[in-house]
Amino acid sequence: MILGFQPSLLGMALGSAFVGGLVFLVLVNQRFLVIRDSRFKMPVLVVSLLTLTGGGFFLALVLPPLWRIGLPLAILAGILAGECQRLFRRRAWAGSPPVDTVFHDVPFLKPVTTTDLVCHRYTVAFPDWKGPPFRLVHLSDFHVHPAFDEGYYRRVLDRAATFEADFAFFTGDYVTRAESIPILERILRPVAKRGDFAVLGNHDHWSDPARIQTVVERAGIRMLMQRSETLLLEGQPIHVIGCDYAGYAKIYIPPVPEAPGLKLALCHTPDGIFELSRKGVDAVFSGHNHAGQARVPGLGAVIVPSRYGRLFDHGHFVIGKTHLFVSSGVGAATPPMRFYCQPDIFVVDVTGVD
Ligand SMILES: [Fe+2]
Known part of the structure; x- marks a missing residue:
């Protein structure tokens, strides 16, 4: 038991938080960094990061076991597919x-x-x-x-x-x-x-x-x-x-x-x-x-x-x-x-x- 969590559950929660962090990077690259500079921009970025990583962690705790594993894996697969597409395009357009x-x-x-x-x-x-x-x-x-x-x-x-x-x-x-x-x-x-x-x-x-x-x-x-x-x-x-x-x-x-x-x-x-x-x-x-x-x-x-x-x-x-x-x-x-x-x-x- 670590901080009251089963080690396997804590591992899955941390894994889901990591996937949330990857989703944040994808969103930052495509949406948030090109919004106008203002005093709200950094708080928006921080809140987005905390929401996605914390949300991933929380979902792993409350979802049924199948979803707890399947959802982050599906998101991770989507991100990896996007990365493979990027590598393919970079090679084609090099x-x-x-x-x-x-x-x-x-x-x-x-x-x-x-x-x-x-x-x-x-x-x-x-x-x-x-x-x-x-x-x-x-x-x-x-x-x-x-x-x-x-x-x-x-x-x-x-x-x-x-x-x-x-x-x-x-x-x-x-x-x-x-x-x-x-x-x-x-x-x-x-x-x-x-x-x-x-x-x-x-x-x-x-x-x-x-x-x-x-x-x-x-x-x-x-x-x-x-x-x-x-x-x-x-x-x-x-x-x-x-x-x-x-x-x-x-x-x-x-x-x-x-x-x-x-x-x-x-x-x-x-x-x-x-x-x-x-x-x-x-x-x-x-x-x-x-x-x-x-x-x-x-x-x-x-x-x-x-x-x-x-x-x-x-x-x-x-x-x-x-x-x-x-x-x-x-x-x-x-x-x-x-x-x-x-x-x-x-x-x-x-x-x-x-
Ligand atoms: Fe610039």
């Missing part, structure tokens, strides 16, 4: 690994990786591109925060500039809270030779979107909010499409140009990938997921604020003809720390197909 990564192995005993920036380089050939090779640099999720040394953000931008990219894409979440906007104003600058483009992320919408838009544009970066621009590179058109993401399911995708040319979309969340792919976009550049921000060695990201859970946590994917790039981002949201999860920038060299 893109190419980086052709080069300025990589720092994260020692197991050094879990805090908050400013341990890496750069991933990719080379992609697009059948729709008839022009000369060019280079993109992709930066996301600065989450400029007073807890960080301002010099860190400047070093990231300096590093991005060293690649001498033709175009730079900034995919949102410049700050976590409005009080950091003056820091953003001090550090932000363009880094590409021919043009820098930006969209907002959900945290920008939850703080002060109009002011952030002004700061970004004053820095010399063109904001594409639900609109597209067509650039010409040696006479060949590149359509840059700016989506807007205000959190949860609010992804606003502007009309995609039907004219010939390469179609590149900036969309803070990768959750717009299937609609953008259906609309014929060649590549989508996203952030938002922070690669989980805290990763478990051997397991990867656990909590990812996406309707697809951990499916598109980070990296390069190919869905149909559409390439999806999901950056880990430069900064970190609440709490402003990363664990076994490095910040990154992507450099993508674009060519046509001979």
Whole structure:
């Protein structure tokens, strides 16, 4: 007897509480993390966790023996089936690994990786591109925060500039809270030779979107909010499409140009990938997921604020003809720390197909 419970009953109750915790993780990933930041968000998360784990524990005590075993097993089987589906899809949609990564192995005993920036380089050939090779640099999720040394953000931008990219894409979440906007104003600058483009992320919408838009544009970066621009590179058109993401399911995708040319979309969340792919976009550049921000060695990201859970946590994917790039981002949201999860920038060299 332990605390008045039969050991077998206590074991089943703890098992049911564990399954409740797994259900919480599934719900957090797909529903709760993308609701608007407020003083209620953390209490909602805590109450949900306690309800699901405590509920699982309680149900195991009161349900008949068959249900006590069958219900958590059925839920566990459903979660495992979802995980198998995710692994299958990741394999089917896997893109190419980086052709080069300025990589720092994260020692197991050094879990805090908050400013341990890496750069991933990719080379992609697009059948729709008839022009000369060019280079993109992709930066996301600065989450400029007073807890960080301002010099860190400047070093990231300096590093991005060293690649001498033709175009730079900034995919949102410049700050976590409005009080950091003056820091953003001090550090932000363009880094590409021919043009820098930006969209907002959900945290920008939850703080002060109009002011952030002004700061970004004053820095010399063109904001594409639900609109597209067509650039010409040696006479060949590149359509840059700016989506807007205000959190949860609010992804606003502007009309995609039907004219010939390469179609590149900036969309803070990768959750717009299937609609953008259906609309014929060649590549989508996203952030938002922070690669989980805290990763478990051997397991990867656990909590990812996406309707697809951990499916598109980070990296390069190919869905149909559409390439999806999901950056880990430069900064970190609440709490402003990363664990076994490095910040990154992507450099993508674009060519046509001979
Ligand atoms: Fe973010």
